[in-house]
Amino acid sequence: MSDWPEPAVDYVQAITDTKILLGQRYAQWSLAGPSLEDDIGGASAAQEEIGHVRQLVRELEGQGRDPDWLNGDREPEEFANAASLDRIDGNWAEYLASIAPTDRAAWYMLDAIDRDDLDGLITKIGEDEYFHLEYHDARLETLADEDPETIQATLEETLPQALALIGPAAHDESADPLYDAGFTDRPAAELREAFAEHYRELFADTDVSLEAVDWDAPPIGEWDETRRRADAGAIAEADVTQISGKQNELFAMN
Amino acid sequence: MKYEVFARVNQGDDTIHIGNVTAQSDRLAKVYARNTFNEEDWDRLAVVREDHLLDVEGEAKPTVEVSA
Numbered sequence: 001m002s003d004w005p006e007p008a009v010d011y012v013q014a015i016t017d018t019k020i021l022l023g024q025r026y027a028q029w030s031l032a033g034p035s036l037e038d039d040i041g042g043a044s045a046a047q048e049e050i051g052h053v054r055q056l057v058r059e060l061e062g063q064g065r066d067p068d069w070l071n072g073d074r075e076p077e078e079f080a081n082a083a084s085l086d087r088i089d090g091n092w093a094e095y096l097a098s099i100a101p102t103d104r105a106a107w108y109m110l111d112a113i114d115r116d117d118l119d120g121l122i123t124k125i126g127e128d129e130y131f132h133l134e135y136h137d138a139r140l141e142t143l144a145d146e147d148p149e150t151i152q153a154t155l156e157e158t159l160p161q162a163l164a165l166i167g168p169a170a171h172d173e174s175a176d177p178l179y180d181a182g183f184t185d186r187p188a189a190e191l192r193e194a195f196a197e198h199y200r201e202l203f204a205d206t207d208v209s210l211e212a213v214d215w216d217a218p219p220i221g222e223w224d225e226t227r228r229r230a231d232a233g234a235i236a237e238a239d240v241t242q243i244s245g246k247q248n249e250l251f252a253m254n
Numbered sequence: 255m256k257y258e259v260f261a262r263v264n265q266g267d268d269t270i271h272i273g274n275v276t277a278q279s280d281r282l283a284k285v286y287a288r289n290t291f292n293e294e295d296w297d298r299l300a301v302v303r304e305d306h307l308l309d310v311e312g313e314a315k316p317t318v319e320v321s322a
Contacts (some may be wrong), residue, residue: 037275037286044289131288138281 004115005181007225009063011109012229016056016070018106022099023049023087028199029088031093038092041135045103048128055121072244074134076234081226082106084161086235093147095106097154100136101199107133107161108195114185126206137202146220148207155210158215159199164229166191170222256304257275257283261296 004012023046030042058068082102090096107129110122143151157239163169167188173179176187198216202209218230241247256276262269272291277283283301291299310316 035276036276037290041285041289044292131285135285136291138279138285142278142282213321 004063005178005183007177008181008183009060009065010080010226010228011178011183012056012060012063012113013065014082014165015106015109016053016060017079017081018085018102019049019053019056020072020101020194021079021081021239022106023047023053024239025085025088025095025099029092029099032092034092038072038139045132045135048132052125052128053247055125059118065237072240072246074240076237077232079235079240080229081235082161082165083229083231083233084158086233091150093143093150094137094154096139096143097151098138098158100133101155101162101195102165103129103136104198105195108191109166112184112186112191114182119174138252140202141206144203144206144208152208152210152212154209155199155208156212156214159196159210160214161229163192163195163215164218166195166225167228168218168223169216170220257287257301258304259287259291259299259301261291261294261299263294263297267297271298274319275301279318292295313320 026042026046026049030039033039033042057067060070061067082105084098084102088098099197106222107126110125110129113122119213140151167176167178169192171177171179171188173187173189176184178184179187192215200210222230224230245252256274257274258271259273261272269321274289275283275286275290277286280303281303283303287299287301
């Protein structure tokens, strides 16, 4: 049934699960922003992420993944979302510095996919992502001025988590199975470099220092290739309940 | 900073004023405008800083200064 190379299904699953959680976190924070414009931006991004998930889930079903499992009928540890989205506590600055690098990492991974049958979908997602990432960067610029300590401390945690989603540094041209199989046109190491360079440039003239960020994380020996992360953490049961819609399945329009 | 938002649906249409947004930077204003006024498939959507608008008539009525 599957015509994607073996590791590609897990790769797209991790992007999809990260987008499920992006939609969830955007929605949770969409009334907590400092301005109406921020709230509208969050609500708009939530809607678009859910739209991306809908399309990606269809692709994963085509690769043999169970529809119920894809739609949330699974344990928290079975979600392959970036660790930065397991929970977002704290204030608006912590939220932004958690969600921004994660959304960017997921987009870099999609953009690297080299498949004619996914081209149209990825182009459409890219049109939405342009505005997500523009918004994040513009907001990080203002927050770097207003609360550099919080932005810096949060990024020291979330940038390595986003890098783990992209893949370990050891996955270069000679060792990245997705690149080797022709599913992606760039190895993870190259995506990581572009990702790191973007944030170094964004914060270059600010009071936010990225000197303490572990740009080499995660060690490949600690990296889980299915969940694309280096820790055993997971989202909460309450998140799964919401994502799966189990409590409201009585009202489903089937 | 306040920004006025302008848009047109089709190329060749007049670009009309559709509202405003408040933002801390030009970059942020453009994203806010896109998110806030995305009910149409705009051919063009633009923002202008309020202080870049050149008053023709408004708070101060124009008068011809005559110097002695």
